[in-house]
Amino acid sequence: MxxxxxxxxxxxxxxxxxxxxxxxxxxxxxxxxxxxxxxxxxxxxxxxxxxxxxxxxxxxxxxxxxxxxxxxxxxxxxxxxxxxxxxxxxxxxxxxxxxxxxxxxxxxxxxxxxxxxxxHRTALRRWWLPGATAVLLAPVVAAAAALIRDANIAGSLLVTAAAIALSAATLWFAAGQKLDRD
Structure with a gap:
């Protein structure tokens, strides 16, 4: 061709x-x-x-x-x-x-x-909530990281890792994922 x-x-x-x-x-x-x-x-x-x-x-x-x-x-x-x-x-x-x-x-x-x-529009709905959540979480996590960076808090790496894990869990559940295998 x-x-x-x-x-x-x-x-x-x-x-x-x-x-x-x-x-x-x-x-x-x-x-x-x-x-x-x-x-x-x-x-x-x-x-x-x-x-x-x-x-x-x-x-x-x-x-x-x-x-x-x-x-x-x-x-x-x-x-x-x-x-x-x-x-x-x-x-x-x-x-x-x-x-x-x-x-x-x-x-x-x-x-x-x-x-x-x-x-069909129903397929778009599955992407809308996780997408909007991810877009809104980006500046929130950035602002939280900026506040923690200059605060000299002991364990700030742990706090940052917890924030990333919480963001991932939020996106997981916003996408309609479930923990069970059914």
């Missing part, structure tokens, strides 16, 4: 795809753009490699959300921030973290669906 036949097939699948699939891929694109632009606007010097490699990874994530491109994009943006970013909590860090969480959730949703599938 030649490249033009592959593009024609992909465009035909795109024309018959449902709104949920297109919306998920649009959310991936917007969240990825935010995650690339916000660190680039900071006063510190971000490595050029983040933009050079990030844009193709974002395009690959939108086109193939079930590939490793999404994980590569998340790691690239996070490592780019950790390499040169300030060690303090800021609104730009929170916005970037929320953008990465949204990108991760949208890619996970889109990865389980072929591009031509139609999704």
């Amino acid at each position: 030649s490249i033009d036949e592959k593009i024609t097939l992909w465009l035909a699948q795109l024309r018959v795809s449902g709104r949920a699939v297109l919306l998920a891929r649009l959310v991936i694109a917007v969240a990825g753009a935010v995650a690339l632009v916000v660190p680039a606007l900071q006063t510190w010097d971000q490595p050029d490699l983040v933009a050079i490699v990030g844009v193709p990874l974002l395009v690959a994530t939108v086109v193939l959300p079930d590939s490793l491109a999404a994980m590569g994009f998340l790691l690239l943006v996070a490592l780019g921030w950790l390499m040169r970013g300030r060690g303090e909590l800021s609104w730009s860090l929170v916005v970037t973290a929320i953008a990465l969480v949204v990108l991760h959730l949208a890619a996970a949703f889109a990865a389980q669906l072929p591009s031509y599938v139609r999704v």
Whole structure:
């Protein structure tokens, strides 16, 4: 199959795809753009490699959300921030973290669906509550970590680990998971 036949097939699948699939891929694109632009606007010097490699990874994530491109994009943006970013909590860090969480959730949703599938609204409800909970927990955990960091509290690592475990348990139960095997 030649490249033009592959593009024609992909465009035909795109024309018959449902709104949920297109919306998920649009959310991936917007969240990825935010995650690339916000660190680039900071006063510190971000490595050029983040933009050079990030844009193709974002395009690959939108086109193939079930590939490793999404994980590569998340790691690239996070490592780019950790390499040169300030060690303090800021609104730009929170916005970037929320953008990465949204990108991760949208890619996970889109990865389980072929591009031509139609999704009913009830399938979206299963993702809405855990997604909203994760987006709301990101700034809360960041603010709590900033408060604990400068407080010189004994056992603050234990408190941070407990907060992460509590966040994971909240997302687990918000997703409708149960502890029994039935």
